[in-house]
Amino acid sequence: xxxxxxxxxxxxxxxxxxxxxxxxxxxxxxxxxxxxxxxxxxxxxxxxxxxxxxxxxxxxxxxxxxxxxxxxxxxxxxxxxxxxxxxxxxxxxxxxxxxxxxxxxxxxxxxxxxxxxxxxxxxxxxxxxxxxxxxxxxxxxxxxxxxxxxxxxxxxxxxxxxxxxxxxxxxxxxxxxxxxxxxxxxxxxxxxxxxxxxxxxxxxxxxxxxxxxxxxxxxxxxxxxxxxxxxxxxxxxxxxxxxxxxxxxxxxxxxxxxxxxxxxxxxxxxxxxxxxxxxxxxxxxxxxxxxxxxx
Numbered sequence: 001x002x003x004x005x006x007x008x009x010x011x012x013x014x015x016x017x018x019x020x021x022x023x024x025x026x027x028x029x030x031x032x033x034x035x036x037x038x039x040x041x042x043x044x045x046x047x048x049x050x051x052x053x054x055x056x057x058x059x060x061x062x063x064x065x066x067x068x069x070x071x072x073x074x075x076x077x078x079x080x081x082x083x084x085x086x087x088x089x090x091x092x093x094x095x096x097x098x099x100x101x102x103x104x105x106x107x108x109x110x111x112x113x114x115x116x117x118x119x120x121x122x123x124x125x126x127x128x129x130x131x132x133x134x135x136x137x138x139x140x141x142x143x144x145x146x147x148x149x150x151x152x153x154x155x156x157x158x159x160x161x162x163x164x165x166x167x168x169x170x171x172x173x174x175x176x177x178x179x180x181x182x183x184x185x186x187x188x189x190x191x192x193x194x195x196x197x198x199x200x201x202x203x204x205x206x207x208x209x210x211x212x213x214x215x216x217x218x219x220x221x222x223x224x225x226x227x228x229x230x231x232x233x234x235x236x237x238x239x240x241x242x243x244x245x246x247x248x249x250x251x252x253x254x255x256x257x258x259x260x261x262x263x264x265x266x267x268x269x270x271x272x273x274x275x276x277x278x279x280x281x282x283x284x285x286x287x288x289x290x291x292x293x294x295x
Contacts, residue, residue: 002182002184002200002201003072003129003158003159003182003200004039004040004072004074004098004099004131004159004182004184004201005038005039005040005071005072005201006039006200006201006202006215006218006219006222007037007038007039007040007201007202007204007207007211007214007215007218008038008039008040008041008042008072008074008184008201008202008203008204008207009033009038009040009041009042009203009204009205009207009208009211010042010045010046010047010048010186010203010204010205011026011029011030011033011041011042011043011045011047011048011065011208012029012047012048012049012208012251012254012255012258012265013026013043013044013048013049013053013061014026014029014258014264014265014266015265015266015267015268015269016266017266019266019267019269021053021057021060021061022264022266023060023061023064024264025264025265025266026043026061026064026065026068026264027064027065027067027068028263028264029258029263029264029265030043030064030065030068030069031068031069032263033207033208033211034069034070034071036207036211036212037207037211037212037215038071038207038211039071039072039201039215040071040072040073040074041065041069041071041072041073041074042074042075042076042101042203043061043062043065043073043074043075043076044058044061044062044075044076044077045076045101045103045133046076046103046135046138046250047205047250047251047254048061048076048251049251049268049269049272050076050078052269052270052272055084055087055088055091058075058076058077058088058092059088059091059092059095060095062075062092062095062096062097063095063096066095066096066097066098067096072098072099073096073097073098073099074097074098074099074100074101074131075088075089075092075095075097075099075100075101076100076101076103077089077092077100077101077102077122078101078102078103078104078105078122078133079105080105080106080107080108082105082117082118082121082122085102085118085121085122086121086122086125089102089122089125089126089128090125090126092126092128093125093126093127093128097128098128098129099128099129099130099131099158099159100122100126100128100129100130100131101131101133101161101203102119102122102123102130102131102132102133103133103135103138103139104132104133104134104135104136104139104141104143105118105139105141106138106139106140106141107139107140109140109141110141112143112144112146112147115141115143115147116147116150116151119132119151119154119157120151120154123151123154123156123157126156127156128156129156129157129158129159130154130156130157130158130159131158131159131160131161131184132148132151132157132159132160132161133160133161133163133186134148134160134161134162134163134164134186135161135163135164135186136164136165137163137165142164143164145169145172145173145176148160148173148177149173149176149177152177152178152181157181158180158181158182159181159182159183159184160173160181160182160183160184161184161185161186161203162183162184162185162186162187162194162199163185163186163187165187165190167190167193167194167196167197168197170183170194170197170198170199171197171198174197174198174199175198182200182201183198183199183200184199184200184201184202184203185199185201185202185203185204186202186203188202188204188205188206188236188239188240188243189240191204191214191217191218191233192217192221192229192230192233195218195221195222195229196221201218202214202218205243205244205250205251205254206236206239206240206243208254208257208258209239209254209257209258209261209286209287209290209292210236210239210290213232213235213236213239213290214236216232217229217232217233217236220232235289235290238285238286238289239286239290242282242283242286247276248275248276248279249272251268251272252268252272252273252275252276252279253279253282253283255267255268255275256275256279256280256283257283257286257287260280260283260284260287261287261292
């Protein structure tokens with residue numbers, strides 16, 4: 001059994017019509033996502049528009065979601081400023097998070113030794129389990145396999161959200177780390193590929209609207225029903241495709257999906273946006289393909 005569950009959603013952050021944090025909406029959405037089959041939630045991550053949230057908003061979001069659900073709530077507390085990441089981690093710990101997600105420092109492009117020191121300092125600021133997040137397409141710097149394996153020796157560094165796009169390298173991480181260090185796919189298009197090399201689950205965007213299918217795919221694969229897992233992955237290809245793109249970057253499509261399904265979301269804060277005029281029709285088509293109705 002994976003520490004945080006096998007199907008986790010990287011949750012959007014709902015906003016009100018006047019662009020304020022929608023606390024009630026966040027509570028409602030979190031409960032609904034769990035009802036759909038999500039076994040854990042990641043809040044205040046990139047999909048949660050963390051770059052446009054104040055630290056106070058991030059902590060309030062963690063607090064309200066943690067109080068609303070009985071599944072693990074993992075708080076995004078990463079920053080490219082180590083002191084800021086430590087502060088957020090300490091505050092998220094006090095706010096009731098069950099773990100923290102710490103992304104590699106972005107934009108300032110530290111060395112591997114600098115990244116190790118950064119993650120080590122953040123991990124030492126909490127007793128909570130820490131999930132590393134490697135997404136070089138956003139950060140501009142890959143966390144090397146050697147650095148990940150060094151970090152995995154820190155007692156409370158227990159997992160990796162892998163969005164590096166290199167399943168062969170992920171296989172090395174899994175093979176050479178201890179059995180209690182868990183890897184989660186952080187790239188929906190590679191979910192099945194990463195499961196095949198030993199990932200324990202996913203931190204997904206598409207599970208906002210496709211949690212039952214994603215969960216079924218993971219369960220089938222783990223049960224040795226590879227053909228069924230492959231079939232479900234094919235059913236989900238349209239969901240993988242719709243969740244982000246050059247004209248509709250994540251989380252814009254997820255917010256449209258939530259609106260169509262009657263869930264809170266609101267518009268994205270700038271600079272994410274505006275919503276392309278054709279996106280709602282594309283989202284309706286994806287939902288129809290999954291057999292959703294009433295939207």
